[in-house]
Amino acid sequence: xxxxxxxxxxxxxSEGASLELRCNYSYGATPYLFWYVQSPGQGLQLLLKxxxxxxxxxxxxxxEAEFKRSQSSFNLRKPSVHWSDAAEYFCAVVVPDNTxxxxxxxxxxxxxxx
Amino acid sequence: DADVTQTPRNRITKTGKRIMLECSQTKGHDRMYWYxxxxxxxxxLIYYSFDVKDINKGEISDGYSVSRxxxxxxxxxxxxxxxxxxxxxxxxxxxxxxSPLHFGNGTRLTVT
Numbered sequence: 001x002x003x004x005x006x007x008x009x010x011x012x013x014s015e016g017a018s019l020e021l022r023c024n025y026s027y028g029a030t031p032y033l034f035w036y037v038q039s040p041g042q043g044l045q046l047l048l049k050x051x052x053x054x055x056x057x058x059x060x061x062x063x064e065a066e067f068k069r070s071q072s073s074f075n076l077r078k079p080s081v082h083w084s085d086a087a088e089y090f091c092a093v094v095v096p097d098n099t100x101x102x103x104x105x106x107x108x109x110x111x112x113x114x
Numbered sequence: 115d116a117d118v119t120q121t122p123r124n125r126i127t128k129t130g131k132r133i134m135l136e137c138s139q140t141k142g143h144d145r146m147y148w149y150x151x152x153x154x155x156x157x158x159l160i161y162y163s164f165d166v167k168d169i170n171k172g173e174i175s176d177g178y179s180v181s182r183x184x185x186x187x188x189x190x191x192x193x194x195x196x197x198x199x200x201x202x203x204x205x206x207x208x209x210x211x212x213s214p215l216h217f218g219n220g221t222r223l224t225v226t
């Protein structure tokens with residue numbers, strides 16, 4: 001079945017440390033790829049997206065993500081985490097078929113220690 | 115005003131009751147979605163609508179129904195609520211295919 005996998009349920013980092021959140025997908029074709037962030041009590045906010053072109057994409061809040069076709073991955077990174085980055089992060093994909101549905105991963109909860 | 119407004123923000127109801135969750139938007143987008151969020155399961159699609167006359171089932175539509183009363187309004191109903199429908203429900207809108215979704219702040223529903 002087509003799916004999106006976020007293998008890390010919960011990650012804890014120290015403020016100022018680097019961060020990488022993993023996302024893998026299992027589709028034959030390259031899907032459209034997104035990362036969303038959910039702060040407590042809030043809806044989801046788009047961080048960045050990849051459709052085509054440069055495989056390293058920049059997003060808001062200092063985040064970036066790299067698409068690697070060979071690994072079917074779209075990992076999210078940030079060089080230096082801030083306490084305000086504590087949130088839940090969701091990877092999502094759209095397979096460009098006639099449904100155009102957005103499928104979400106199960107999320108990674110990020111905790112930041114001072 | 116928020117682009118996507120969900121009402122109520124919180125609701126507690128009893129098993130067997132009918133309940134409606136409402137979503138309205140101010141962006142004029144045709145595409146609207148209902149998701150539910152459960153811990154460890156991410157967001158799962160319940161129903162979606164690409165225009166007023168178009169309603170589609172998502173991954174987990176059983177036990178739910180929807181109504182697209184107007185372009186700006188998309189309501190989700192639970193005809194007879196059950197405890198495993200306790201979850202956080204999100205409405206989202208989308209300008210066109212593959213553009214980012216804009217989410218409401220969610221409705222937290224508890225069925226006792």
